[in-house]
Amino acid sequence: MTSNASTILLIDDEPQIRKFLRISLAAQGYHVIEAATGGDGLAQAALAKPDLLVLDLGLPDMDGQQVLSEVREWSQVPVLVLSVRAGEGEKVKALDNGANDYVTKPFGIQEFLARVRALLRQSQAGESPQATVSVGPLTVDFAYRRVSVEGVEVSLTRKEYAVLAQLAQHAGRVVTQQQLLKDIWGPTHVEDTHYLRVVVGHLRAKLADDPANPRFISTEAGVGYRLQSA
Incomplete structure (x- = not known):
């Protein structure tokens, strides 16, 4: 990992998914941090200043849509929603709440990594949140x-x-x-x-x-x- 590697925050309560994504992202040179709850994810989003946030919607303490709305109150960090919720209404709601992209589970890792690269390319410098x-x-x-x-x-x-x-x-x-x-x-x-x-x-x-x-x-x-x- 290089000193200027992009930092990606994973907010997902499934340890297996986090492990799979951590290994896949680290292999591409990204720095990965993790949170298993929405509350911890919000704290990490502010304190760790990630370049990209990967967000599951089915979290144990709060709905991921709420996490997304609260992040958007103070940050424009790119957010990629990764969820089993495949309905159009859920996708529209997430995008209206400020998500930049939406991938449904199960997913192909190569497509996921391509979407990560696209969002990081599109993000502007200086948009990381302050604590x-x-x-x-x-x-x-x-x-x-x-x-x-x-x-x-x-x-x-x-x-x-x-x-x-x-x-x-x-x-x-x-x-x-x-x-x-x-x-x-x-x-x-x-x-x-x-x-x-x-x-x-x-x-x-x-x-x-x-x-x-x-x-x-x-x-x-x-x-x-x-x-x-x-």
């Missing part, structure tokens, strides 16, 4: 989906966390209202700016962030929001 982002006393821990201010954990709803996580991934830069609405609520809600205003208002209240003199989230009038850079 944490800190802005002054505010810390967003992507591995454990925790937000704290001055060391005190803040309880956020799913949507509040999703908005903050996306802003944190682009700290110092404006994220447009349309982009936030599309990524978090879906493409049919890009005009529903009131949804976003309500969530940002609640988020600011929980972070004790004065919109008139923001420590964390500033409004770019008519455009979007910006998390102050660290």
